Amino acid sequence: MAGDLRHPIFARLYPRMDAATARIGGAAHRDELLDGASGRVLEIGAGYGANFAHYPKTVGEVVALEPEPTLRRRAEEAAAVAPVPVTVRAGVAEDLDLDDASFDVAVASLVLCSVRNPVRALAEIRRVLRPGGELRYYEHVRHRDPGGVRFQRYADLVWPYLAAGCRSSRPTDEWIARSGFTVLRERRFSFPPSRLPNPAAPHVIGVAVRD
Numbered sequence: 001m002a003g004d005l006r007h008p009i010f011a012r013l014y015p016r017m018d019a020a021t022a023r024i025g026g027a028a029h030r031d032e033l034l035d036g037a038s039g040r041v042l043e044i045g046a047g048y049g050a051n052f053a054h055y056p057k058t059v060g061e062v063v064a065l066e067p068e069p070t071l072r073r074r075a076e077e078a079a080a081v082a083p084v085p086v087t088v089r090a091g092v093a094e095d096l097d098l099d100d101a102s103f104d105v106a107v108a109s110l111v112l113c114s115v116r117n118p119v120r121a122l123a124e125i126r127r128v129l130r131p132g133g134e135l136r137y138y139e140h141v142r143h144r145d146p147g148g149v150r151f152q153r154y155a156d157l158v159w160p161y162l163a164a165g166c167r168s169s170r171p172t173d174e175w176i177a178r179s180g181f182t183v184l185r186e187r188r189f190s191f192p193p194s195r196l197p198n199p200a201a202p203h204v205i206g207v208a209v210r211d
């Protein structure tokens, strides 16, 4: 399909890796991300649909975009057993074929690290959210200390090749705050717990409202 982004090895490995992190806290993070969401929801880069089981019943409909065809097929399977209606479509976050102000909530989880142009993706998300609509995000972000940022910049020389374009050093939380959103709440934490240094350890879960 035009616009597909193919990462066949990542697409096979990611569901297994994510299932392992789900058991040590990732599933609880997804509950926290989606707690209280309601109305019509857009999820960008839905992967294999790991969030779908976590949507509360207050959500009326989810439109889930996923550009990677293998992951998209897995997402369609997850949509079939989700607790709320989920439609899975191809599509990239930087170019949303969706009407202005047509969603109450947008969800970005572990995805703004990977999209080619995250600032453009945030502008597109803002466009399709109604005024006052929520961007709910769960992302790994740039370290706050200079040594940590240096480590992430070195890691990013190879990280994108191992993880389908993911960059560990993106200040996604700062970009959200500067993209026409007001951050209502945000929790910062390190995940997963590990003794080994992990460039993608600093995480945020937050809710920002479209100005």
Ligand SMILES: C[S@@+](CC[C@H](N)C(=O)[O-])C[C@H]1O[C@@H](n2cnc3c(N)ncnc32)[C@H](O)[C@@H]1O
Residues within 6 Å of the ligand: 005, 014, 018, 044, 045, 046, 047, 048, 049, 050, 051, 065, 066, 067, 068, 071, 091, 092, 093, 094, 108, 109, 110, 111, 114, 115, 116, 117
């Ligand atoms: C680490 S996975 C996360 C998947 C899912 N959001 C989750 O929470 O498990 C990153 C996802 O971003 C998707 N992606 C990459 N570039 C994208 C883009 N430009 N627009 C939308 N999704 C993209 C990938 O195909 C992949 O599914």
